[in-house]
Amino acid sequence: MRLLRLKRRKNEQDPVLNRAEEASMCFELDVLLVEDRDMGGGPGEELLSRLGCRVQTARDGTEALEKLGIHLDNLESTEHVDRYRDYDLVMMDSQLPRMDGMEACGLLRGLEAVWIAANRIPEGAHLPVLAMMATDAEVDRACCLAAGMDACIGKPLAEAEVRRALDDVRSRCPHREQRVESIPPLQFDEAPDLRFEYLMEMVEGDEALAKELAHDFISVMPDTLAALREALSRSDADGAARQAHKIAGSASYMGAVRMQETAKATERLGRLGDLPPCMELLVGLERSYQEVARIFNEKWPAVSDGPETRGA
Amino acid sequence: MRALNILVVDDEPVAAKVMKSYLAGYGTCDSAASGPEAIRHVEDYLRAKNAMYDLICLDINMPGMNGHEVLKKIHELEEEHEIQPSDKARVIMTTLMDDASNVTKAFMNQCEIYLVKPIRKKELLKQLVNLGLIDADDVKG
Numbered sequence: 537m538r539l540l541r542l543k544r545r546k547n548e549q550d551p552v553l554n555r556a557e558e559a560s561m562c563f564e565l566d567v568l569l570v571e572d573r574d575m576g577g578g579p580g581e582e583l584l585s586r587l588g589c590r591v592q593t594a595r596d597g598t599e600a601l602e603k604l605g606i607h608l609d610n611l612e613s614t615e616h617v618d619r620y621r622d623y624d625l626v627m628m629d630s631q632l633p634r635m636d637g638m639e640a641c642g643l644l645r646g647l648e649a650v651w652i653a654a655n656r657i658p659e660g661a662h663l664p665v666l667a668m669m670a671t672d673a674e675v676d677r678a679c680c681l682a683a684g685m686d687a688c689i690g691k692p693l694a695e696a697e698v699r700r701a702l703d704d705v706r707s708r709c710p711h712r713e714q715r716v717e718s719i720p721p722l723q724f725d726e727a728p729d730l731r732f733e734y735l736m737e738m739v740e741g742d743e744a745l746a747k748e749l750a751h752d753f754i755s756v757m758p759d760t761l762a763a764l765r766e767a768l769s770r771s772d773a774d775g776a777a778r779q780a781h782k783i784a785g786s787a788s789y790m791g792a793v794r795m796q797e798t799a800k801a802t803e804r805l806g807r808l809g810d811l812p813p814c815m816e817l818l819v820g821l822e823r824s825y826q827e828v829a830r831i832f833n834e835k836w837p838a839v840s841d842g843p844e845t846r847g848a
Numbered sequence: 849m850r851a852l853n854i855l856v857v858d859d860e861p862v863a864a865k866v867m868k869s870y871l872a873g874y875g876t877c878d879s880a881a882s883g884p885e886a887i888r889h890v891e892d893y894l895r896a897k898n899a900m901y902d903l904i905c906l907d908i909n910m911p912g913m914n915g916h917e918v919l920k921k922i923h924e925l926e927e928e929h930e931i932q933p934s935d936k937a938r939v940i941m942t943t944l945m946d947d948a949s950n951v952t953k954a955f956m957n958q959c960e961i962y963l964v965k966p967i968r969k970k971e972l973l974k975q976l977v978n979l980g981l982i983d984a985d986d987v988k989g
Contacts (some may be wrong), residue, residue, distance in 0.1 A: 649948030682964040785944045786862040788966040
């Protein structure tokens, strides 16, 4: 591992502080930076190098996958899997030519599973992928996370944010040869009950459709919540996981963020057979559902009663 | 533009309605709320028309019979009815399951595309263009 010599600008007179600062600045991670621009030292590359990372670059999803040893015309081949092991982190634009970041990441996640099954990479191996996004639209963020990316950071890159992200990656995979635990899901403790703008973005501004969906959501959800409660009272872990999955699916389209995250957590626990905490989560789900229904009713009076005739 | 024959399979009504709303204007859309119901639709369609749906949007996590099983059964029925490869249904998995084992299983069962919910209209339509089911010029806003 190469040590980075940083130019000392501040604290010239305090060598101890300087060493500490150097250590915290020097991440020594191998990063694949995937950006839609001409090759060459751009600001991202410059910043990562300054933070002590070794940077390789690619211009689109296809080229990124090739750098990771994945060739689209021969996905079965594990010949170049060593290249995958050369990286600690991928930082990728969500929008890219040829193959975008989400498609590339989805493919990478699928192949990781195949390589694990073939014992080519260790059980639980998971190469962190950070999406770089020029927008802060919640729906784009959600799509990136759904595609298997681990987190999103804004573009243009802000040094503080990049450092936080690198710190996070470094703490989770101190050394890539070691067993790498899968990245824990993001916490949404402060998630709002409803992101209305998310729903409107999803239906592309079609208010009539949004109202119809709100109506369906409000009318179907009590039965699904009751079925979840029923499954939990029977200690039916599979049934509980299935109902929670349904709730998460509906909520994902409605922008019911808190319900979505709570339902996902319930589903995970259900699959693990860990039911006691699910009861508590169910109470949270019911409460959040009431709130979502209240907001929809306030927005569109009588939306619970029935949809307006579409297209009328 | 050719009108597509589409089957949307999802046990969750909000997701099913969203998919149908996205696909409205591109053809006729049947829907099924479970695996067995999807199979019945496919069987009926094959019997009535001796042809296959152009597009099937298929959820994975459903009670009774999951999307992987449905996908396998669809391919079996296509073989039984001697549907030519070019006339087989294009299958897009539409699911909340984003783990690698589900993704690889779906591709091993020969789905064409795997989309994770929530799915946006432009993403779905982009994939229909990729699959050659619609022309880029046909994409409506």
